[in-house]
Amino acid sequence: MPDETEDPRLAAQGELALARAALDAGELSDAAAYLAGALGHAPTMPEVHEVLARLRARTGDGTELFPLDRPAFVGAVVARAHLLAAGGRPDEGLELLVAATAHDPGMDWAAVPWVTDPELVTRIGPENITGVLMRLCAAVAEPAPAPQRAALAPYLLLARHAVAAYPQHALLCGAASAYARRLGETGLAVRWAQQGVAAQPSKLGEVWLGYAHRSAGHTNEALAALRRAVDHDPDDLSVYTDIAGTLADNGRLAEAMTWVERALARDPGFDCAVHTAQRLRYRRDGDVRHLIALADFQREHPDRTHEHTDLAECCRQSAWLGIVPAASESIIDVLRQLSAATEPVTAGRLRLSELEVPSAMRTLATAAPGLELLVERISAPDLRLPRRPQGRLLWRYDGTTAQPALPAPSAAAAERLRHLAQPGWPHPPAAYDAAVSLATVEVDDLLGLLLHPPRPPETPLGRALAEHDPALWHRTVQVWACLGLLHHRTDEAWESSARRELLLGLVWGVEDWITEAALFALVTAAWVDPTVRDDVAEVVAERFRDALAVARQRPSSITWSLARLAMITPGIDPKVAELARRLFPDTGPRPRRRRRGWWARLRRRLRRRR
Structure with missing residues (x-):
C-alpha cells in the first residue's frame, strides 16, 4: 500500500x-x-x-x-x-471488492460504474446481495468513522437499488437496514427494517428493526421490537442482553437487571449474559469484585468467539483499572504550571515545606535543571529511608537531593519499553498480556528504567506528554517496567519466585511512585492468577496500612493511590477495602488540593535571575 x-x-x-x-x-x-x-x-x-x-x-x-x-x-x-x-461474473467480483473493503474500508474500492449500475442487482440476485451486505456489516464498524463513509457509500447505493428491485425480500431489507445504520442513515435503516418485517415477520427482522430504532434514538420503539423478537424465539438469550443493555443505557437499570437475570436463569454460562450482568452490577454498586469475576470468566472461557468489551468499558478512565493516575505532588503542580507558562523559567528558587518523593523531585530537576529546590524540613518518618529492611535501594541522597543508585538501562531495553508504554490499557489482564514483550528484557535494565525513563515516543500522545506532563510519562514507564518484572522467570513457583521478591523489594523501598507501580504489578498478578490472590491481598493491605500510619505523622502523596489499589485487589479483606473507600470515597481522578493564591505564591518563589 x-x-x-x-x-x-x-x-x-x-x-x-x-x-x-x-x-x-x-x-x-x-x-x-x-x-x-x-x-x-x-x-x-x-x-x-x-x-x-x-x-x-x-x-x-x-x-x-x-x-x-x-x-x-x-x-x-x-x-x-x-x-x-x-x-460476466459480477457476483464473484463483488465478493472480492468486499474483501478489499474489509482490508481497508477507507479506500474507494467500490466507486466504479459497474458497482453502482442499477442493473447489477438483477444480474446478481437478492440472495447474493444480502450476503454481500452481511459481509460488509461484519467488516465495517458501527458507526463507520466519518472519513470512511464516502468510500463505503457505493455499497449503500447498491443496497438502494436492491431494495427497490426486491421490496418484499425480508432478509435483503434487514441486511440493507443494518448497513445503512453503520453509515449513519438511521431514518433509512428504520424504513428498510420496517419494510422487511412487514414482508415477513421474524425474530431477525425484529432485531434489525430494534437496532435501527435504537440508533435513531427511538428507545420505546426499539424495546418493543426487541420484545417481539423474544416472542418469536424465547431461547435466543442474546436478545435478552440487548434489551438489558438498551434499558441500562437509558437509565432503567433495575429493569435491565431483570432481563439479564432471566437470561442467566436459562443458561448461567451464556457469555453475553455473564458479561452484561457483571457490567450492570458494577454500574449499580461500583464493587470491583464484579469486574474480577468477569475477568475470571474470560480467562476460563478462552474459546468464546464473540468479542466483548464490557470489562474494558468499566475500566476505562478509572485509576489503575484502566489508566495511570496523575501525580499529585506539589512540585509536579509547579512543573505543570511551568509547562503552561508563556515565558520559560530557566532558573529560580523554589521552597518546599516538606521533602517529596524522589521520582517527583527528579522529574522536576530534569525538566527544569536551573531551578534550585530548598526543602524546609524532613519530617519523620524520614522519606529517604526504605519502609522495611528488605526494601530495595534505588536512590542515594545527598542531603535532600535524590540521585539514581542504579545505572541507566541499555538502549535496546529503553527503546522497547518506549514503544510499548501507554498511560492507559483496556483492563489489568490486558496490561499483563501486553507486557509479555518485556519478558526477555534483563532485570537490571527494567530496574534502570524505573530511574532513567527514556524520552516519550514521537507520536501525538508522546509529544503531548513531553510538553505538558512529563511526570505522567515517568510514571507510565515505571508501571510498564514493573509489569515487565512480573514476566521474569514465570516458571518459578510464586511464593519463592524472583519476580515476587523483586516486586516486594520495590513495594517496601523508599516511598515513591515506584511503590505504586510495583504494587499495581502485584495487583495485576492477582487479577490473572487466582492462586496468588491471598498473598497479594495481604501485601497490599499491609502496605496500605503502613501508608496510613505514615500519613498520620507527615504528608504522604501516594496514600490515595494505594487506597485505590487496595479497592481493586482481588481477595482483599473487605474491612481494608471499606477503610480505603471510607477514607478516599472518590473513585475517579485524584482530587486536587485547594490552594488559595497558589500561582501568586509560586511567582514570588520563582525569582528569575538576570
Missing part, C-alpha cells in the same frame, strides 16, 4: 506508465503487476481501468494474471474483481 506521505495519484501514474510499457512489450505478467500497484494507489483512476481493459482484450480474460496468492496483494484482488465483472 502507498506510503501516507506519497501522492497516490502520482504513484499510480508511475505504476501505470510502467504497465503500459510492459503491455506494449508483450510482458503481460509485468503489466499486471504494475496495474495491481496502480489500483492499490488509486482504485478509481479512469486511466488505470482503460489499461486494465486493454490487458483483458489481449488475453481474453486476464484473471489468471492476478492470482489470489496468500497473502494476496489488495491491488491484485481488486484487478481480478473488475475482470470478473467484465467477464
